[in-house]
Amino acid sequence: MQGKGTAVCLPADIDTDVIIAGRYLRTKDRSIWATHVFEDLDPTLAARLKGAVIVAGRNFGCGSSREQAAIALREAGVVAVIAPSFARIFFRNAINLGLPLIESDLTCTEGSTVAFDISEGWVETDGKRHTIRPLSPRMQEILMAGGLVEYWRAHR
């Protein structure tokens, strides 16, 4: 699986309350989550996420298990999230929704182009290629299928 996008830099320990606040959860209207994503961190960020590759510090997605966090990022147009580590529930949620996550220790330059190939195991930015920690075979299968819903539709 390949992709490319524009780097948006974020700090470590981004929690799911900050990705999408509790006050917006009670709905099934996904556009609401995309509109209010990161509102409490930076209200201007949502508008810059189309085609973005988020490059964050460690422990991205910590806290609540709310899947709306991963949905909000995907619906806002985020191509992938790169971080040295992810909180484990967010990790599963994002892959289950077909949003690529890449474990890599990358120095982020805001606005630079970031390209990746998860199958081949690399990410490239500022002319430098870095290796990534591979996803487990099952997670790769789920991601390639487009998410866990599609995975189970194909496997039952």
Next chain:
Amino acid sequence: MSTLSERILGAAAGEYVDRKVDRAYAHDGTGVLALEAWKKMGGDRLGKETEYYLQFDHIAPANNSTTATLQHELRDFAHMTSMHFSDIGCGICHQLMSEGVVLPGEIVVGADSHSVTPGAFGAFATGVGATDMAGIWLTGETWFRVPESVGVNLTGKLSGAAEAKDLALNYVGRLGMDGATYQALEFIGEGAHHLSIDERLVLSNLSMEAGAKAGLFYADDVTVRYLKERGHAVLSQEPEDCSYRSEIDIDLADIVPLVAVPPRVDTVKPVDDLAGLSLDQVFVGTCTNGRYFDLARFARLVKGRKVAVRTIVVPASEEILKKAIRTGVLADLVEAGCTLGTPGCGPCLGYHMGVLGEGEVCLSTANRNFKNRMGVGGEIYLGSVATAAASALAGEITSPEAA
């Protein structure tokens, strides 16, 4: 020789396994998206051989017609599939699973991050998101990466005003918010045997705040007795020599009352350092500290006096509420000026009641103090029940040892 997680999952740390889930639970928050995903997966009946539970605790009772309609759909689904269903007022999912449901050695998955809580019984209990839960509804199984474990070696006994909550904040502060990511905590050592089930549930609950996949105690005589009173004959679990990825030692006698300073659970300071900070609200409850033990302790400390700041008390379950009525604890709380809420999560997540206003400060017995969690512009300090009582009486953060 294996860790408890390795023993229950039946494989060595680092291996990926597919396992049948013994008990799977979800709530009114995560259940909505899980139902949507399950339908899209083609779900028409639940996986066999797994016990399924749905508990309404996050917005209980419903706060508006949107929530009510979403809950209505979920309620119909629970009845249609005959899963165990606990409607509004029954209590918090993690507490209900801990009232004689989860047993030692089981694999338990909840669609909520604090599903690590029933690890206190020697079960492998962990949290997932909604789509993973939908997959478990479909098949009764899921995949796990068997975690490496951190040994949390406990010695001695808690003393003075210190509580299990202070002990939990101590280890979260030491490990950091991601200190145990992808790993399990195992609470071991003679100090563990001195802790009641209520206290163990606090320690297992907070393991999530260090990023852990699970937080386990070995079932011992205390566990066997607790479950026997609830109709289950179980055996204790003997620890084996095993290798931990890392170990931390805590002498319980060294624990002092602590507070976690917003917006991070791992920014932990002695209560004394924050003494005098003015409060707008005190909240006692949640899957961390809403058990009978906590309510009775709070009531004992405020009995015969009046709280100086608005104070919301929410029992974690109906069983706890009933006991608090029978023993007079509830009357003491109301006489002292506390406001009561329906058993459930209450104000913890800022959805529907007890929300903070701009610039307001709350001392809470919950487990999270993230930015804006209980309301935009509100700040949350986390502490023990005794700290909450001393602070409620003074209207400002106050050490229970000063009271």
